[in-house]
Amino acid sequence: MPRPAAPDVFAAIAEPRRRDLVAALAGAGPRPVNDLVAAVRLPQPAVSKHLAVLREAGIVSVQRRGRQRLYTLNAEGLRPIHAWVGRFERFWDRHLARIRARAERQAHHQPPTRPAKEK
Amino acid sequence: MPRPAAPDVFAAIAEPRRRDLVAALAGAGPRPVNDLVAAVRLPQPAVSKHLAVLREAGIVSVQRRGRQRLYTLNAEGLRPIHAWVGRFERFWDRHLARIRARAERQAHHQPPTRPAKEK
């Protein structure tokens, strides 16, 4: 599959407005730009520009219909972020930390890692 | 508890170098700055500056010992991101999508949503 190039997804969602747009696109199906303009309360050119960034990052996809362009959330594009943050989930999730400790103990047959005492 | 103010965690991890720093801090315990300088191959002032951003975002914490400052990953700070992205997990996870579809079908007693055909 032709990876359509995803220039820094992290930077794309760093902008609060763009996160708003993503949220507005979730749940509902393809929405025209004007819908989003109404949803996020931002001038139309701004919305178009933010959508362009999201599109280039692979987070949304467009589809022309008549004079309007319907934007759809492409959640797959968010996956790298989820994956990256997920690497650290075990550091705050006590349950996961325990599971991990046990797994490592069984694997290496060594004493469990000290649970990194909370301050 | 005094929420220590977390100015845009999203912006903090938008920088690749800072993500490198976070990764370098994970797993190992508190590490002095020079360790990190060696790890990420960046001039020391740059590292200090990035660490400052991470600190203000609540992603790392510092602890003085002698002349050095030991930085520790504060994974809790990443939680907002995980939570935000997690909201959209169901849109790419087929299994979760099915669960959701069934739940909605049962709730509204209506035909299941068409799985949004890929282009």
Added chain:
DNA sequence: TTGACATATTCCATTGTGAGAATATAATCC
């Protein structure tokens, strides 16, 4: 065609961000 509508793009001014060099602070050692 003309006109209205939906959206994108360009231009400009402002602000923010990161790199790099130099310097400052603070703790330790002699």
Added chain:
DNA sequence: GGATTATATTCTCACAATGGAATATGTCAA
């Protein structure tokens, strides 16, 4: 004290990003 080590801060510069206004592009309708 002075020298050395560890880290932070300041400064400047180049550049990217953002908002706003204006304008361009494309599509439908009459």
